[in-house]
Amino acid sequence: MESILQDQSSRPHSIPLQHLKEITNNFSEDRILGHGGIGVVYKGVLHNGEMIAVKKIVSSLMPGPQKQFENEVYHLMIVRNPNIVRCVGYCYEIKNACLEYNGKYIFAEMAERLLCLEYLPKGSLDKYLSDESSGLEWSTRYKIIMGICNGLRHLHEQNDKPIVHLDLKPANIMLDDSMEPKIIDFGLSRLLDKEQTICTSSRDGTFGYMAPEFLHSGTITRKSDIFSLGVIIFEIITGRRDYVDVTPNSSYEFIEDTLKKWRNTLERAPGYRSLEIECQQIKRCIQVALICMNFERAERPRIMKIISMLQGLESIDFDVTNVETSSRLFGSTDFGMPKNLTKLSCQELQIAHRDFSNIVGSVVCKGTIKDGPEFFPLDGKAAQLSWDRRMKIATGIAKGLRYLHSELQPPSTISKLNSKSVYVTEDFTPKLVDFECWKTMFSKHSKTLGHSNNESSFPGHLDFLKDKPSEVQCNSFAFGVILLEIISGRLPYCKDNGYLVHWAIKYLQQPKEISKLVDPELTNVRPDHLAVICGVAAGDALWPAKNVVKQNEQFELSC
Incomplete structure (x- = not known):
């Protein structure tokens, strides 16, 4: 691998799993750099x-992790640019494991999938975002903006077929020692023909960075990334992404106000001599960011034009109507965004969350708004609760899923539903969260909705997983796992005991054995409740072609 690293022209190679275990000390916790949506x-x-x-x-x-892994490998094979992370190699090894199923042992395939990428010590861009009063100096911010644009130009214009990233955000921009940006995470990316437009039922991505036409109708073009780029440039300059105006003229006022703040910062910097040049750069960057966030995708420029405008080589036709339309994306209801939300100041949030020190998740802090309830995540907390409280949480989750699947129009699912996406109030009422992973389903896509394109999307699948899963079935399976977590107090996976589902199957299939699934610390367990939960969990965890809504209704009535 050392020789591959030194040869910048080499393509990604296949690397044995054993070698990757050796260099990571068998994937020890002290070697963890970070966690992503589908991996560590x-x-x-x-x-x-x-x-x-x-x-x-x-x-x-x-199916999601397999598809995203394939996307990353395929697309990183064909891209080579200083502003795109370099893929050194990959590992895809399948082993057969002997598991008990229906009272007999069968062999199931288990896949190990890994990517080897260049090491970028400075971490992700989201750690460096701030307003003009602190953080990175302007020259570094401008370098990062131009680097991201250069990487996007390579994806959009310098390959036989354009690659649309579809998840551009500061967390997916890494920085090297010299603060040169590198675009990473191609799990959601798509390969297009030159002027191709794709319509999809998927809504995978990150709210706040998703283009409105993608969020509203599933339309994918190169302009999808341009919208995300505009939000990122805006954040790099201001430290925030929530641009809201009241009148068209306020866009000009906003630009002038931002320029004034930056001018004051630059004037205070010792030995600064290029004030006007820097201020012109800042003004161009703000204008370009707002144009990129245009509500109408046809009005967003191509990446080549964006680079020319940022460099001052091409004039910027800045129209206040561009900004007026783009601002509708924040706090509006045009694209399924919530309305009548309470607006809180940063000071109120700091007080409520104790200066954001009470962390309960990777980016979530626990807090209590005045006269409001306190929340905490369910993940890993079930073992601390009584049986009645566990039943209240299980029933509440079922009601939430019933609402999403059958009452909400259009229906929705949560693509990465797990116990981390369930929060519980102080009175133990569960709330489904993680809106970045919500997916909207449209009836016109019903024939292909949420179905995997090939059988290999399920590495390690057992015989009972032959049918291609729909998004609702995926939620059904996840709900079954959450129920098992709730009654057993166990995590869905741990290194010593393996997968919770694999452990539970043998008991779920024997009605007389289901009591062995219950947390041994629990008392006052109601056998009728346990039987209902195990019946639903057995159906969901074994993934039959059933309707989760009907099962949830049965579960609610019984409990």
Whole structure:
């Protein structure tokens, strides 16, 4: 691998799993660099002391991780640019494991999927976002903006077929030692023909960065990334992404106000001599950001034009109507965004969340708004609750899923439903969260909705997973796992005991054995409740072609 790293022209190679275990100290926790949506990133140390990032995709029976892994490998094979992360190699090994199913042992395939990427020590851009009063100096911010644009130009214009990233955001922009940006995470990316437009039922991505036409109708073009780019440029300049105006003229006022703040900051910097040049750069960047966030995708410029405008080589036709339409994306209801939301000041949030020190998740802080309830995540907390409280949480989750699947129009699912996406109030009422993973389903796509394109999307699938899963079935399976977590007090996976589902199957299939699923610390367990939960969990965890809505209704009535 050392020779591959030194040869910048080499393509990604297949790397044995055993070698990756050796350089990551068997994927030890002290080597973890970060967590992503579908995997964990470890620091690998080679024999010559060089470092590499090893992204280990979490094993799952769900189709998403497999598809995203394939996307990353395929697309990183064909891109080569200083502003796109370099893929050194990959590992895709399948082993057969002997598991008990229906009273007999069968062999099931289990896949190990890993990516080896260049090591970028400065971390992701989201850690460096701030307003003009602190953080990175302007020259560094401008360098990052131009670098991201250069990487996007390579994706959109310099390949035989354009690659649309579809998840551009500061967390997916890494920085090297010299603060050069590198675009990462191609799991959601799509390959297009030159002027192709795709319509999809999927809504995978990150709210706030998703183009309105994609969020509203599933339309994908290169302009989808341009919208995301505009939001990122806006954040780099201001430290925030929530641009809201009241009148068309306020866009000009906003630009002038931002320029004034930056001018004051630059004037205070010792030995600063290029004030007017920097202020012109800042003004161009703000204008370009707002044009990129145009509500109408046809009005967003191509990446080549954006680069020319940022460099001052092409005039900027800045129209206040561009800004007026783009501002509707924030706080409006045009695209299914919530209305009548309470607006809170930063000071109120700091007080409520104790200066954001009470962290309960990767980016979530626990807090109590005045006269409001306190929330905490269910993940890992079920073992601390009584049986009645566990039943209240289970019933509430079922009601929430019933609303999403059958009462909400259009119906929706949560693509990454798990116990981390369930929060519980102080009176133990569950709330489904993680809106970044919500997906809207449209009846006109019913024939292809949520179905996998090939059988290999389920590495490690057992015989009972032959049918291609719909999004509702995926939620059904996830709900079954959450029910098992609630009654057993166990995590869905741990290194010593393996997968919770694999452990529970043998008891779910024997009605007389279901009591062994219950947390041994629990008392006052109602056998009728347990029987209903195990009946639903057995159906969901074994993934039959059933309707989760009907099962949830039965569950609610029984409990």
